[in-house]
Amino acid sequence: MHEQPILNAKDFQSPQAADWCAGCGDFGILKAIQQALAALGRPPEQVAVFGGIGCSGKTPYYLSSSGIHTLHGRVLPFALGAKLANPALSVIAVAGDGDGLSIGGAHFINAARRNIDITYILYNNGVYGLTKGQAAPTLHLGEQLHTMALPSDQAALNPLLLALASGYSWLGRGYAYEGKSLARLVEQALRHPGTAILEVLQPCPTYNRIQTREWYSETHPQSGEPRLYPLAEHGYDGLIPPDADTTTIQAKQAACFARLNEWGEHIPLGVFLEDLSRPAYPEDGGGNRAIADPAGKSLARLEGIYAQLQIP
């Protein structure tokens, strides 16, 4: 057994200069991923980060791990394919709200059904940034960004509620400007043995002047409570142990449902659900292995299958 060198966040930095706008929440997410990967301790070549299309999709270029810039909406199937074929890889998929929930909607709701061990980070800023300010599926009904001719006539999706219904076995939410707790959440998601989704509230300083950094930092005028609050400090525990019975599972899911419906004056952060009762997808298949001998002869033996099909 080789001793793994101790890694730090710097080992996951790439020489590429990130071309996000000044003050973009993406910088905080990038840093959190670098810190979490360092804490995980796997060398960069054993980590593959998949991005979709949009500002979030550029994340892979700013990491020293392998980085795959895929297609708009398709990041999850690409990431799942890689993990299925090489279970030894640590796989992260990153997507924006439009990327992941709108054009990638069918993949979003189907990706967790096998409970394959990948981490999905959803950047939520309510807006399509790279195409310059259209409503994303997380922008609420009636909200109007300055780039929009009219207020949104569509209601917002609730990403984590959708994820709960879709069977993601780990649900978390972080805030792009709370670096330390965000890095911890990314690490927890990475360590979870199943499909984890981490929503990150990520202000877009250029196109979203509603959910701004200031807005997220506000406190309630009467109670003085902050808008963003950590679930753990309110006695919430989303852990479903491996041997949990149906009643426990349902109770935990109901509590999770209630917290996921909070938005506006109070927005919870932290781990909503950690379901260890669902079996993780077996990792004994796949793998890049020899398929031919040195002379190029196939190693597969079909005689056993032929014997079942042969006449007489």
Add this chain to the structure above:
Amino acid sequence: MSHPIIHWRIGGAQGSGIDKAAQLFARACVHSGLAVLGQREYHSNIAGRHSYFDIALGVEPPTSVAEYPQLLVAMDGESLFRHLPMMRSGTTVIANRASLGLTLEKLPYLDAPLREKLRHDYGNELSVQKMIDSATGRGVTCLSVDIEGEQARIAEQLERPSKEVKRALNTLMVALGGALLGLGERALQTAMTKLFPRPEHRQLNAATISHAYRLAEAQNWPCGELAAPARAPARLLLDATQSVALGKLAAGLGLQSYYPISPATEESSFLERYPSVASREGEPFHPRIIQVEDEIAALSVAAGAALTGVRAATATSGPGLSLMAEGLGWAGMNELPLVITLYQRGGPSTGMPTRTEQGDLLFAIHAGHGEFPRLVMASASTEEAFYDAMEAFNYAERFDLPVIHLLDKMLTTSLASVLPFDSQRVPIERGRIASPAAGEARARPFQFTSDGLSPRLPLGQPGSAHWRTGVEHGESGLVTENPQIRERMMEKRAARLAMILDELPEEAMLRHYGEADAPLLLISWGSNLGAIQDAIARLEKGGHRARAVQIRILWPFPSTAVEKALAGAQSTVVVEANHSAQLASLLQSQTGHHPDHLVVKYSGRPICGDALAEALELIANGNGEARMVLKNPYE
């Protein structure tokens, strides 16, 4: 001396056991040492609509089923309405006596135009009996059997309820046909045992078969005797979905993703049945077979798997390829080896999901926006499909590009008896794989090299961390909009098309059939080859000499090899199962050759050797039109 090929057809309602009947008959033929080729025609429906199965049998492997069989076994009245008008002199029909009184009005599923045509051809108040009378007048022999009465006798003998015995109608009809042809009763009984594992079913079916043979004897049917070789080799009875699946396993498939779609699903279902494949060395293989939410995901999952260096594939039909177009472009842009097995069906849109067509040739060549290289190949038979499925991965990995392997619905139901495939015949060629050492500078997945191919970098290997992207990029996989790098990358990707034509042997790109100096040259691709071979043999009997060239790699188009084949031909005919003659337009654009004749078929039914031979005979006699359409006016 060449032995004759016998053409058998069974028709009935879907869900009434047509498929099982054909399996039973085909297996019994193989047990008798005969080679078979089957073809199933069915509606996109679960039960009730008309379905039929053709089987050609012979000592030599048949290459085509026939439009005009010698024996028609009709399980119901609708089969008689649909097929009797096509039956020619010398054909024998086995019918249920109870069907004879059936009138046209009583058939719910007969299409209105066919109803009209039958009324027009045979007059009003049309019954089965009237059609049989007309057929008999043309020289068709009709043997009508009191099926209900015979089944009642079987029930009595077995002391079982007649309801149960009626379920073995398919076996009874097959056995009557078998007895007439001279197929050995023992072969049929052996085949039955394999298909019916449960003792109570076996007892019923065994008694039914035996009853049919005694009946044929008692009624003095003019039973024939099937020529059969003394020693029968062991054969596999497969369609092309199964042979492609086996080819993929032989090729070391790592992952196949799919979304259910007719007629491609069978391939993935077959693969799912074999989760473990024995290896010559050590541990067995466990290829991942993954059903996903749509074809967009199917291609993306396969691409994700291919990034790790495993052999990855997906199987689909035309509507699926429509959704895969963006992923195909990503694979092309990323020089990613990937195999897409495309079972064409009648299009456009939902089209005819269970009917055949070669309508996606130009789509396969052009699918996706922008310009990127891909290889498009087509198999002609169940057997070829196995070896081509193996080659497809070799091409993908040697040239680092997506490969589209074209088949069609006809091949998915081309039940053929074949000798077990040799998984060692096609050597496995994996192209150039990078071996970076840990600690080296960032790996370059798109490195410029002298031959234009960059050593492949699987995800997860030591020292292999790299970037890939669908955005234009430099050698390192980082985005660039630099015009010089853009030009070099476009040239790098495109150059492999010429490389393919340069490196692949001519045999891989096209195959010749018939005598090299025959004046009539048939040019085709894919599943028509069998009908063409059959037609060439038929033409020869009429004194006409023809040869054929089967184009196997359609993109990049092997122009030089095709031009060589064109030399010396007095007349050229392109044969295709589509409306616009897509190969003909490809031929014209790539070689400038304009074929003298087109023979096309787009009814959704396959081209058969006998009908094709009739069209070609007109051409050979100088009476052929420039464009001829093969039709199925009744069925």
